[in-house]
Amino acid sequence: xxDRRATEWAMVLGVTAFVLCAMWTRRHTxxxxxxxxxxxxxxVLYDTIISYPKVPPFTISAYDRIFRQYADSLQWDWKWLAxxxxxxxRFHPEAVNPSGATGLMQLMPTTAAAxxxxxxxxxxxxxxxxxxxxxxxxxxxxxxxxxxxxRACMVLAAYNAGAGHVREAAELAEQHGSNRxxxxxxxxxxVRSSETTHFVRNVLDKYMEYCRLEHLYQxxxxxxxxxxxxxxx
Numbered sequence: 001x002x003d004r005r006a007t008e009w010a011m012v013l014g015v016t017a018f019v020l021c022a023m024w025t026r027r028h029t030x031x032x033x034x035x036x037x038x039x040x041x042x043x044v045l046y047d048t049i050i051s052y053p054k055v056p057p058f059t060i061s062a063y064d065r066i067f068r069q070y071a072d073s074l075q076w077d078w079k080w081l082a083x084x085x086x087x088x089x090r091f092h093p094e095a096v097n098p099s100g101a102t103g104l105m106q107l108m109p110t111t112a113a114a115x116x117x118x119x120x121x122x123x124x125x126x127x128x129x130x131x132x133x134x135x136x137x138x139x140x141x142x143x144x145x146x147x148x149x150x151r152a153c154m155v156l157a158a159y160n161a162g163a164g165h166v167r168e169a170a171e172l173a174e175q176h177g178s179n180r181x182x183x184x185x186x187x188x189x190x191v192r193s194s195e196t197t198h199f200v201r202n203v204l205d206k207y208m209e210y211c212r213l214e215h216l217y218q219x220x221x222x223x224x225x226x227x228x229x230x231x232x233x
C-alpha cells in the first residue's frame with residue numbers, strides 16, 4: 001500500500017514539474033521572439049583625398065620655366081624675374097637698345113661677362129636670365145638688411161643704376177632722418193635718377209599684377225576635395 005501511494009506521488013510530482021518547465025520555456029522563448037532586435041551602426045572612419053585637376057600651372061610667358069629655375073637659386077618669387085623681363089624687353093629675347101643692352105633682361109655685354117656668361121649668348125633666353133639671376137643674387141647680398149619687398153626694390157634700383165648709387169641714396173636718406181632700409185618714402189626720394197625710380201615702380205606694379213592674376217587663376221582652378229570611407233583591415 002505504501003509503495004503504491006509513493007508511486008502515485010512520484011507521478012504527480014513528475015507531471016507538475018513537466019508542466020512548470022513547459023510554461024517557463026514558452027514564456028521566455030516568446031519574450032525573446034517578441035523583443036526588438038537592435039543592431040549597432042558600424043563606425044566608419046573617413047579619409048580626405050584631394051585630387052588636383054589636370055590643368056597647366058599659371059603662366060605669364062613662354063619663358064616661365066627659365067624664370068622659375070633661376071628664381072629658385074635666387075630664392076625669390078619667379079614672378080619678379082618675369083616682371084623685369086616684361087618691363088625691360090616685353091619678353092623679346094633678341095631686343096637690343098641703343099646702349100647695347102641685350103635680350104630678355106637687357107644686360108650689357110660687360111655685365112654678362114662679369115657674371116660668367118658669354119656676351120655673344122645674350123640673345124639666348126636661358127643664358128640671359130642666368131646672367132641676370134647671378135647679378136640679382138650678388139646685389140641681394142648687399143641689401144640683406146632690408147626686408148622684402150623693400151630689398152627687392154633696392155636690388156632693382158641697383159640693377160638699373162648700379163649698387164653704388166643706391167648705397168649713396170641710402171646714406172643720404174639716413175642723414176635726413178629717413179629709414180635707409182626702406183625704399184618707398186625713404187631711399188627712393190634720394191635716388192638722383194628718375195628713370196631708376198620709375199623702373200622700380202613699374203617692375204613692382206607688374207609683379208603685383210602677376211600676383212593678382214596668379215591668385216585668380218588658382219581660385220578658378222582649385223583642387224577638388226573628395227571624402228571617401230577609410231578602408232579598415
